Amino acid sequence: MGLLDLFRKNQKSSASVAKERLQILVAHERSARDNTPSYLPRLKEDLLKVIRRYVDIEPEQVQVTLDSDGNQEFLELNIALPDDH
Amino acid sequence: MARTIVITSGKGGVGKTTTSAAIAMGLARRGNRTAVIDFDVGLRNLDLVMGCERRVVYDFVNVITGEATLNQALIRDKRCDDLYVLPASQTRDKEALTQEGVGKVLDEMGKTFDYIVCDSPAGIEHGATMAMYFADDAIVVTNPEVSSVRDSDRMLGILASKSRRAENAEEPIREYLLLTRYLPERVERGEMLGVDDVQEILSLDLLGVIPESPDVLDASNKGEPIILNERSDAGQAYTDVISRYLGEDVPHRFLEAPKKGLFGRLFGG
Numbered sequence: 300m301g302l303l304d305l306f307r308k309n310q311k312s313s314a315s316v317a318k319e320r321l322q323i324l325v326a327h328e329r330s331a332r333d334n335t336p337s338y339l340p341r342l343k344e345d346l347l348k349v350i351r352r353y354v355d356i357e358p359e360q361v362q363v364t365l366d367s368d369g370n371q372e373f374l375e376l377n378i379a380l381p382d383d384h
Numbered sequence: 385m386a387r388t389i390v391i392t393s394g395k396g397g398v399g400k401t402t403t404s405a406a407i408a409m410g411l412a413r414r415g416n417r418t419a420v421i422d423f424d425v426g427l428r429n430l431d432l433v434m435g436c437e438r439r440v441v442y443d444f445v446n447v448i449t450g451e452a453t454l455n456q457a458l459i460r461d462k463r464c465d466d467l468y469v470l471p472a473s474q475t476r477d478k479e480a481l482t483q484e485g486v487g488k489v490l491d492e493m494g495k496t497f498d499y500i501v502c503d504s505p506a507g508i509e510h511g512a513t514m515a516m517y518f519a520d521d522a523i524v525v526t527n528p529e530v531s532s533v534r535d536s537d538r539m540l541g542i543l544a545s546k547s548r549r550a551e552n553a554e555e556p557i558r559e560y561l562l563l564t565r566y567l568p569e570r571v572e573r574g575e576m577l578g579v580d581d582v583q584e585i586l587s588l589d590l591l592g593v594i595p596e597s598p599d600v601l602d603a604s605n606k607g608e609p610i611i612l613n614e615r616s617d618a619g620q621a622y623t624d625v626i627s628r629y630l631g632e633d634v635p636h637r638f639l640e641a642p643k644k645g646l647f648g649r650l651f652g653g
């Protein structure tokens with residue numbers, strides 16, 4: 300061990316900081332993935348069909364997301380209408 | 385029936401193309417009829433790493449649109465008779481890779497090849513999802529660095545939901561971790577995530593660890609897949625990867641920094 304290492308010893312290494320941050324982030328992102336109901340894509344398609352009976356929109360203009368604030372879950376539907384409507 | 389392997393990562397510049405070339409060459413040198421496909425439409429690069437850029441006449445998109453037959457587009461490797469390259473198109477239209485078209489070409493290739501290696505572009509857009517859609521196995525190329533690890537995890541989510549196997553509720557894609565550009569010295573100094581850390585975060589089977597090596601640049605300069613350099617640690621690490629992929633039990637090498645002599649110990653940090 301070199302002299303410099305003695306000074307470094309007291310600090311947490313940047314690799315262990317990286318590991319902690321990643322563990323938290325990955326756990327969070329995985330639970331968001333796993334809690335997305337599998338019917339969401341089909342729901343979006345059905346909604347798109349209905350909306351298209353009235354307005355001509357692209358699939359990207361409809362967003363269906365599931366959110367939660369801990370107590371309640373929200374199904375959020377976001378439809379961007381084209382300018383001329 | 386060929387086995388289709390996607391080399392994927394999410395993040396760019398982590399070593400997907402280097403790995404695709406090495407793995408395709410490695411499988412072919414073991415007597416498997418192998419094809420490697422460049423899915424990076426608009427940014428063709430695999431041909432350079434494979435050293436066949438001057439022999440490209442037709443490309444993947446030409447085959448999909450019927451402008452060329454598969455046999456016209458496939459380039460046979462000069463060093464290994466069992467290896468073929470299907471180059472990417474330089475067209476700017478990324479949507480040219482339709483799911484139906486890609487599926488048809490892969491089906492046709494499946495009749496004559498043992499392995500089809502798909503070099504994925506970076507990102508999570510169309511090209512990357514096309515490269516993984518038909519995969520049986522996925523090699524997730526990851527660097528020991530926060531954004532690469534996070535992107536790899538996102539790719540795992542996409543593999544589990546947007547692939548043919550997932551959509552048909554078949555047996556899931558087999559996923560492997562390949563850690564590349566690894567610097568054991570920095571890991572030992574606590575400056576870089578170690579292989580155990582990354583494996584713990586991603587919980588994936590470890591296919592191998594490729595050390596950071598100047599030989600990789602040298603190999604791409606010459607258009608020779610790094611696995612052909614038997615004196616290089618990176619080349620040897622890729623050779624071990626092939627053995628492991630084929631089911632042999634090979635210990636991991638190059639995980640530790642070479643021990644320093646007295647001189648290094650006195651003056652090294």
Ligand SMILES: Nc1ncnc2c1ncn2[C@@H]1O[C@H](COP(=O)(O)OP(=O)(O)O)[C@@H](O)[C@H]1O
Pocket residue numbers: 393395396397398399400401402403506564565566594595596597598600601604618
């Ligand atoms: N093990 C390695 N050691 C050193 N350099 C590497 C290694 N693997 C890849 N590289 C270099 O990193 C760069 C990106 O590699 P590449 O395979 O093109 O990545 P990707 O296809 O993921 O974008 C290239 O310059 C390549 O030479």
Ligand SMILES: [Mg+2]
Pocket residue numbers: 400401402424429504505
């Ligand atoms: Mg690439």
